[in-house]
Amino acid sequence: MSELIHSRSTRWLLAGAGLIVTAVLFGLPLLTLVLASIAGEWTRALPTHPTLAHLRAALGGAQRAALWHSLATGVGATLAALVLGVWGALASRDAPRLVRRGVDAVFLLPVAIPSVSIGLALLVAFSHPPLLLNGTVALVGVTHVVLITAYAYASAQAGIARLPAGVEEMAGSLGATPSRVLVRVTLPLLLPQLRAAAALGFALSMGELGATIMIYPPGWVTAPVEVFSLTDRGSLFAGAALSVWLLATTFGALWLLDRRGSPRRTALARRRSDA
Amino acid sequence: MNETPWATPRDGLESPQIRVQALSVRYGDHAVLDRIDLSVAAGEVVVLLGASGSGKTTLLRAIAGFTAPTGGRIALGATDVTRAPPYARGLGLVVQNYALFPHLRVADNVAFGLRARKLPRAQIERTVARFLEMTGMAAYAQRYPRELSGGQQQRVAIARALAIEPPALLLDEPLSALDAPLRAEMLEELRRLHAQLPNTAIVYVTHDQTEAIAIGHRIVLLHQGRIVADGAPRHLHDAPPNRYTAEFFGQANLLPARILDTPPGADGARGYVAVRIADRTIWARRSADAPASGEVLLCVRPHDLRLDADPAAVSEGNRLDGVVRSSQWLGASQRAVVDIGPATVRVDRPASAPLPAAGARVQVTFAAERAVLLADR
């Protein structure tokens, strides 16, 4: 009994400590951002003259366009990265060890390199015909794909390693062609990992600045780039307001992904509709 | 012992359902299967029996198309499928861990093979219902595999394999994950299912000889990638063709013996051969490929031996002098271990018999027709 109380109190203590650390590390900056987005003035410890003007302004003009550019880039790059990452992981799974190491390196390297360097490298690589992508929207997409495919690849690889033994072979013996096995068995079983990879990749893309700032064309300013230039010009509150919208857009999209993609929920919903 | 009162194979006028010819599988230098020849007729149940690592799973996987043979041919009916991919073979497969699709409900698991064949919806529904009914799983159609017990998962795996109405069903240790009572029940169930599908050939892999006897029309014993015996269970039990079969199948006692040149007495006329063991003359049958003279092995089952403490009481049959080394009561029976000269034999007796004391001098007796001579190799 005392052990139970003991372990329970320990658990509470741990949970409390975790909460405080989380609040300080993550909550405080977020709170500052939100406060700044509604601040009229911020000369004392806390902002004064609260206003919705910044938030309202961030939904129009260049800032609205930037939000849209980020969303489009994020969705497109995430989908492309999923396809590429899953394909890489599937293709290399039965490959000899050395080949797999090579594929690992290609996909995972971008994570280990500063994104500014990636941006620069892509800028140089795609600046000559026939691969002339400089100053195009496509280069923004390519850059984001290069940056986030690592997560899709690593997740897919982890998922493949955890596939239940023999189910794909079983599907084959039941008469399913390899492509049918992929669509009906392998991919559905990888779904949890793919959803996690999509969420992470999308969030990373939405917040990507380092590489994008090296390569973005004038017509495709993304939200982080816009935030950067706003704050660079001294419009701190406007930058904060756009950041808040960026955050809201990202969370909204992730929430949708969670609702749409969750097998447990769909199963529950189906069961409910059965009844 | 194995009077299989159930569906028996049709006599093979047509080509066998499965025909494996000189099939070899090697990994590097290691021959996992070495020139295997095997035919399974429509409706026949062939058990692949063998110790762990003997190549049973490899043979089954080669037939199913998952393991590419390094030599030989595989035909299903009249079609050569040696190079065909698994999905083109149309065989039913049940494996040890069931390999159910965890993301699909029971009904969708069973429908999987039918959907892959793009059959009409109504037909799929009918077939799924029929096989769920047949395996007693109709009430669980909407469950996910993780919501089922091991035995229920096994039934679903069998229903899924049968739903595509395959000409042959391949089962790899399908019952090994179940506990003993459930295993017996499922064996019974399998026999019942087979009676309902009398044309389906079955290849059943196991290393459990009780299972093999219970379900097989024919037992194929594998040892180090080769077939060392192939025949009806009863036949392999009573007249094992070689030493490995005798030892693996039924734990036979094997005693070194020497064939006597001029068998005295009348028994020779009845097909019996006299041999010398520990200064006694013993009569036994000769298996087909035992030598006509020289050193042989006498094979006799533990339950075919009797013990007698009083030499005078023994009048007829073979007898050997022995000393009890140990004895143990096993519930339904008792087992004594008896030293006979340089050899040792196991004797199984009814539990009601008095337990012989260690060190006691006894006579081990047995009938000539229960003893068979084998080549010593």
Ligand SMILES: Nc1ncnc2c1ncn2[C@@H]1O[C@H](COP(=O)(O)OP(=O)(O)OP(=O)(O)O)[C@@H](O)[C@H]1O
């Ligand atoms: N992919 C492989 N590479 C190398 N050797 C293999 C491979 N697959 C199987 N073997 C070897 O082939 C032999 C037979 O294996 P197999 O799985 O067919 O045995 P089994 O009779 O099914 O045994 P068990 O009763 O333990 O299941 C074993 O010695 C095994 O090590």
Ligand SMILES: [Mg+2]
């Ligand atoms: Mg095996």
